[in-house]
Amino acid sequence: MTNKSLTVAKTNITNVKLAYMYTLIPLGIVTLQDIVYIILYQFDIFPGAESANAATGNYLYLFLIVSAIVIPSMHFHRFMNLGGKRKDFFMGNALTYVIMAAVISVIGVILYFTYEKMVLTYYSGETLNTLYVFGWIQHGAVIAFFQQFAFLLLLAVSIHTLTAIQGKWYGWVTDAVIVAVISVFTPIAPLRSALVWFFNLIIFNSNILMQIGACLVLSAVIYSLNQAIFARKAI
Amino acid sequence: MIKFSNVSKVYGKVTAVNHMNLSIPKDGLYCLLGRNGAGKTTFMKLLAGHIAATDGEIIVNGNHISPGHMPEGVNFIEGNSVQFNMKVSSLIDTAAKLQEGFDHDFAMKMVRQFDLNLNKKYKQLSFGMKTMLTTILALANQSKIILLDEPTLGFDAIMRNQFNTLLYESYVQHPRIIIVSTHLIDEIAKVTERLIIIESGSILMETGIEEIDEKAYRVSGLANVIEPMISSLNCIGKTTMGSVMSAYIYDKKRVTPSEGVAIDRMSLQDFFINIVGGNENDK
Structure with a gap:
């Protein structure tokens, strides 16, 4: 990683206004809702309200998802217009997603053990948190961080790559293949088991190292495609 | 330094560049002229490796050019380029960090000369000022070949005059190939040395202003x-x-x-x- 990669990453992170907007608005609404519940609880109104909200930390996933759409579709031309090189864009984006995935994962884990534990005492229902639902938290905070980080990195580079190829014939073919895999594989039992195997590999894997390793290897393979995609991308 | 050999670029049924042959062997300020749709922007994009030629060969400093093999020393800037909505100062700093040998002092001198507010964000600038900033960023670049497409879009007469000064100062400080595409022929002729005229996707003429x-x-x-x-x-x-x-x-x-x-x-x-x-x- 060079200073140019760091510059690309810093510029990316500070210029994804859409991502900030799409994250902070729902996050603000949910936090406000929590505050209202807590106040009502204090006054014995609706004590122990039922809840099936997504965990606060999981709303940060939106930031990663929207960023992975904005960066390849809007930032490429802007970097080129600033005299940036495609190679630096490639390396800088990789660094961007590593930073984003790490920060979101660490915040998610911290929120799980602090804010969400505190808020949950006011609810009778459960808050849906991927750390809990995907079973990552059962191995402790540190392992949960790495498992979530690896998954988020794979999620980011997959969305980034899918966005980058839109408008190209191979983009349409990839879209069609994804839709076909989901719609054909789901109803047919033997094929469905292949899908289940895949999701077990990258999410629900009981073997921590295999889950993290699979996500990182897949991330590297998928992201490496971007070198060819952006090398040929017209400006 | 630049050689186009029988280069064509076809978009669907439209031939934007048609069997173009051109050789630019030495540094200089070149003015690229052509009617709308003559193929000026396509020529520049081909030269910068931003798009692939349908046919023919483009060689820059001995290297074959294509989007897969973009020339390192070529910087192509369109007048209406989009930029990050950052402060002017941040845009200059970012460009300086992204480019080898970016002339920060030259960029700052030009920003002061043209009264660009360093604290204004890009979207707060007028159309002409946006173009001016983009042009400053391009000229502060140390690339051996600079391509400016319609760099005076939205400029008033005073700004156009200032731009010509900027262009000339940049060339004197860093002699290289600078190709400027514009419709304001007589104004740019005050500072350019040679003229390239494109018509219907081919080079109609490449000659000196003196000639x-x-x-x-x-x-x-x-x-x-x-x-x-x-x-x-x-x-x-x-x-x-x-x-x-x-x-x-x-x-x-x-x-x-x-x-x-x-x-x-x-x-x-x-x-x-x-x-x-x-x-x-x-x-």
């Missing part, structure tokens, strides 16, 4: 007097109003001055209009 000054002139007078005078000369256009004719000549030979015949210097704009066949009166 045009020497060879291009206008002869006016009664048509029956002018016609025999110019019969042996390279006449690139004529306009006739009643019995009075103006003939646009591009020839080393000069007509002999005589009574009732006016010989004037031809403006570059008139030269361009006539050379590309845009003089409707002549058809």
Whole structure:
């Protein structure tokens, strides 16, 4: 990683206004809702309200998802217009997603053990948190961080790559293949088991190292495609 | 340094660049002229490796150019380029960090000279100021080849004059190949040395401004007097109003001055209009 990669990453992170907007608005609404519940609880109104909200930390996933759409579709031309090189864009984006995935994962884990534990005492229902639902938290905070980080990195580079190829014939073919895999594989039992195997590999894997390793290897393979995609991308 | 050999670029059924041949062997300020749709932007994009040629070969500094093999030393900037909505100062700092040898001092000097507010965000700038900032960023780049596409879009007369100064200062400080595409021919001619004229996707002419000054002139007078005078000369256009004719000549030979015949210097704009066949009166 060079200073140019760091510059690309810093510029990316500070210029994804859409991502900030799409994250902070729902996050603000949910936090406000929590505050209202807590106040009502204090006054014995609706004590122990039922809840099936997504965990606060999981709303940060939106930031990663929207960023992975904005960066390849809007930032490429802007970097080129600033005299940036495609190679630096490639390396800088990789660094961007590593930073984003790490920060979101660490915040998610911290929120799980602090804010969400505190808020949950006011609810009778459960808050849906991927750390809990995907079973990552059962191995402790540190392992949960790495498992979530690896998954988020794979999620980011997959969305980034899918966005980058839109408008190209191979983009349409990839879209069609994804839709076909989901719609054909789901109803047919033997094929469905292949899908289940895949999701077990990258999410629900009981073997921590295999889950993290699979996500990182897949991330590297998928992201490496971007070198060819952006090398040929017209400006 | 730059060589186009039989280069074509086809978009669907439209041929934007048609068997283009061009050689630019040395540094200089080049003015790229052409009517709308003549292929100027496509030529620049091909040269910068931003798009792939359909046919032919482009060589820059000995390297074959294509989007997969973009030339390191070429910087192409369009006048209406989009930029990050950052403060002017941040945009300059970011460009400086992204580019090898970015001339930060030159960029800051130009920003002050053109009264660009460093604290304003890009979207808060006027259209002309946005273009000016983009041009400053391009000229502060140390690339050996700079391509500026319509860099004076949205400029008023004073800004255009300032731009010409900026262009010349940049060239004097860092001699290299600078190609400027514009429609404001006579203004840019004050600072450029050579002219490249594109018509229908091909190079119509590549010549020095001095050569045009020497060879291009206008002869006016009664048509029956002018016609025999110019019969042996390279006449690139004529306009006739009643019995009075103006003939646009591009020839080393000069007509002999005589009574009732006016010989004037031809403006570059008139030269361009006539050379590309845009003089409707002549058809």
